Amino acid sequence: MNAIRNSAVRQLLPAFLALVGTAASFAVTATPARAADSNAYYSVTLAAPVAKPAKLMLGDVLWNCAGNTCSAGQDTARPVVVCTKLAAKVGTINRFATPKGELATEDMARCNTPKA
Structure with missing residues (x-):
């Protein structure tokens, strides 16, 4: 009887571990998207508000803009x-700020100069 129970546990253990690993990988993968919204690294004030709330993907960063503010990871x-x-x-x-501070005046001038 004991041998039968040990055999069943040995067969189910790999499946259980695979399920736990899959759940953990989904949790880790989903975390950065939530972090970009709730723990923004960049904080931006626009000169003119956006017409409607928008999400912009620039490179690998998702920006959330509403009114005259934008934020991103x-x-x-x-x-x-x-x-x-x-x-x-x-x-x-x-205004363009990170947790380390705001961009210097000369950097803000470069930021707002259109590229030719």
């Missing part, structure tokens, strides 16, 4: 480069 590029990409899509940016 962290990108691997320098903040002034990220700012320039966003400004090309939404227009003039008045």
